[in-house]
Amino acid sequence: MMSITNILLxxxxxEKTIQILREYGNELLEALVLWVGIESNNVFNIKxxxxxxxxxxxxxxxxxxxxxxxxxxxxxxxxxxxxAQIHTHPxxxxxSNIDDQYPIMVLPGSFSIVIPELGKISVQKNxxxxxxxxxxxxxxxxxxxxxxxxxxxxx
Ligand SMILES: [Zn+2]
Numbered sequence: 001m002m003s004i005t006n007i008l009l010x011x012x013x014x015e016k017t018i019q020i021l022r023e024y025g026n027e028l029l030e031a032l033v034l035w036v037g038i039e040s041n042n043v044f045n046i047k048x049x050x051x052x053x054x055x056x057x058x059x060x061x062x063x064x065x066x067x068x069x070x071x072x073x074x075x076x077x078x079x080x081x082x083x084a085q086i087h088t089h090p091x092x093x094x095x096s097n098i099d100d101q102y103p104i105m106v107l108p109g110s111f112s113i114v115i116p117e118l119g120k121i122s123v124q125k126n127x128x129x130x131x132x133x134x135x136x137x138x139x140x141x142x143x144x145x146x147x148x149x150x151x152x153x154x155x
Pocket of ligand 1: 094
């Protein structure tokens with residue numbers, strides 16, 4: 001994942017992502033989805049948004065180890081990899097201590113995206129309403145808006 005310099009995201013998958021997260025947000029629950037797809041020549045093409053089995057609360061989500069394992073089995077079957085986890089927060093968006101310590105994504109270069117206001121954001125041709133972190137040498141590093149706009153291509 002570390003070598004990936006461009007990520008292609010369709011408006012369709014973007015909208016579906018927000019739609020899933022808002023369904024939970026409307027119930028005042030956090031939720032998590034994954035963006036999965038195929039890497040080729042340092043370009044990652046997001047093919048699908050996945051909603052893993054999870055427990056949801058107003059201030060957290062939880063995916064069991066077994067369900068993380070099942071995600072990996074499914075990724076293998078479809079010859080996909082996961083590029084990003086995306087989850088909502090009730091208020092502002094940031095990576096909490098729990099987000100740092102218990103990510104679903106563990107491969108260097110993976111992304112973790114946090115969406116504020118339980119997903120009640122407008123879909124634009126960018127990720128500016130969100131915060132985007134990347135796993136670099138074991139730490140989740142906040143990516144600045146310019147970097148994010150260079151990496152994620154929404155079309
Ligand atoms: Zn969080």
